[in-house]
Amino acid sequence: GAGVSQSPSNKVTEKGKDVELRCDPISGHTALYWYRQRLGQGLEFLIYFQGNSAPDKSGLPSDRFSAERTGESVSTLTIQRTQQEDSAVYLCASSSLYNSPLHFGNGTRLTVT
Amino acid sequence: AQKITQTQPGMFVQEKEAVTLDCTYDTSDPSYGLFWYKQPSSGEMIFLIYQGSYDQQNATEGRYSLNFQKARKSANLVISASQLGDSAMYFCAMREGLGSGGSNYKLTFGKGTLLTVNP
Numbered sequence: 001g002a003g004v005s006q007s008p009s010n011k012v013t014e015k016g017k018d019v020e021l022r023c024d025p026i027s028g029h030t031a032l033y034w035y036r037q038r039l040g041q042g043l044e045f046l047i048y049f050q051g052n053s054a055p056d057k058s059g060l061p062s063d064r065f066s067a068e069r070t071g072e073s074v075s076t077l078t079i080q081r082t083q084q085e086d087s088a089v090y091l092c093a094s095s096s097l098y099n100s101p102l103h104f105g106n107g108t109r110l111t112v113t
Numbered sequence: 114a115q116k117i118t119q120t121q122p123g124m125f126v127q128e129k130e131a132v133t134l135d136c137t138y139d140t141s142d143p144s145y146g147l148f149w150y151k152q153p154s155s156g157e158m159i160f161l162i163y164q165g166s167y168d169q170q171n172a173t174e175g176r177y178s179l180n181f182q183k184a185r186k187s188a189n190l191v192i193s194a195s196q197l198g199d200s201a202m203y204f205c206a207m208r209e210g211l212g213s214g215g216s217n218y219k220l221t222f223g224k225g226t227l228l229t230v231n232p
Contacts (some may be wrong), residue, residue, distance in 0.1 A: 031218060042204060042224040056219055089156065095218075101148055102220055104158035 002026070006092050006105035013082055014113055021077040021108045025094030032075050033102060034067055035091045043091065049075065082112045116140065117205050117223035124228050126195045133180070134190040134226045136205030145209045147188040148220065149179065152202040161203075164188055195230045202227050 005024040013019050025032050034046040045059035049069040060066070064082075069075040079086055089109050093102035118137045126132035138147065149161040164172045164179045172179040180189040192199055205223045 033219065035222075043206075043222040045219055045221065048219040050218065059219075091158065093158070093220075101160035101163060102158075103160070106157055 004092055004094055004103050004105035006090075006108050008108060009106065010109045010111075012111045012113060015084060016081055018078065018080045019082055019110065021079075021090050021092075021110070023075045023077070023092030023094075023105060025073070025075070025092070026103055028072075029094035029096050029103070030072050031095045032069055033093045033095075034075070034077050035093065036088045037091060037107070038088045046077070046090075079110075082110075084112045086110060087112045115223075116209075116221045117207055119203075119205055119223035119226050121226045122224075124226055126192075126228065126230055128197060128230055128232050129194055131191060131193045132195055132228065134192070134203050134205075134228065135187070136189055136223060137185070137187045138205075138207050139186065140207065140209050142209045145207055147179070147181070148206040148208070149177070149188075149190045150204045150206065150222075151199075152204065152225070153198075154201070158204075162190070192228075197230050197232060200228060200230045 007022045011019055030051045032049040035043040036046055037043050047060055047067045048056040064080045067077045089107040091104055091107045093104045095102045116139050120135055145166045147164045151159040151161055162172050162174045162177045162179050164181050171181050176193045178191045180191055202225045204225045206220045208218050208220050
């Protein structure tokens with residue numbers, strides 16, 4: 001099995017444009033997470049999906065951020081009207097059981113110019 | 114209040130020596146899990162070790178062990194016989210609510226410790 005796959009690996013966009021980041025979790029993993037990591041910083045929780053439960057959106061920094069997940073598969077994180085402070089690496093992770101580790105993708109490095 | 118505190122922004126250790134990376138946590142939940150991850154300069158997040166709050170024994174995985182002191186709410190990572198390849202950022206993380214029957218198992222991360230292994 002393949003690991004968590006994220007695309008694109010790098011994205012440069014102009015301020016004010018919308019971007020969409022994609023995450024393909026490990027097959028069979030019911031939980032999917034998005035984190036943001038600014039340069040030299042820790043991981044900031046954004047949103048969490050678990051099966052058919054309502055997602056935990058408590059980490060989304062503003063209403064410009066949204067995410068969707070289709071069943072237990074692909075997730076997309078959308079950032080509208082990007083700002084320079086949105087520049088960061090966006091990490092996606094998935095896991096199976098509650099005591100299982102998160103498996104991370106390699107991230108999408110977003111640069112807003 | 115921060116749920117995960119890593120008080121050491123940076124640590125240095127000589128090759129082949131042991132090093133302890135500190136992590137304290139804050140939760141009122143009796144059922145939780147603690148994780149350590151390694152992030153080399155390449156950026157990937159590598160899972161190292163897991164400790165459940167009800168585990169009787171300290172977790173060990175090869176050269177990694179977790180010094181779990183529940184009453185003090187600390188979960189320090191011990192790396193024995195350090196290698197040059199151990200140089201990386203190390204993150205402590207916690208997952209709460211494992212026994213609540215709920216379905217929210219998000220992981221909260223600390224700010225990390227940058228470990229440098231000197232030859």
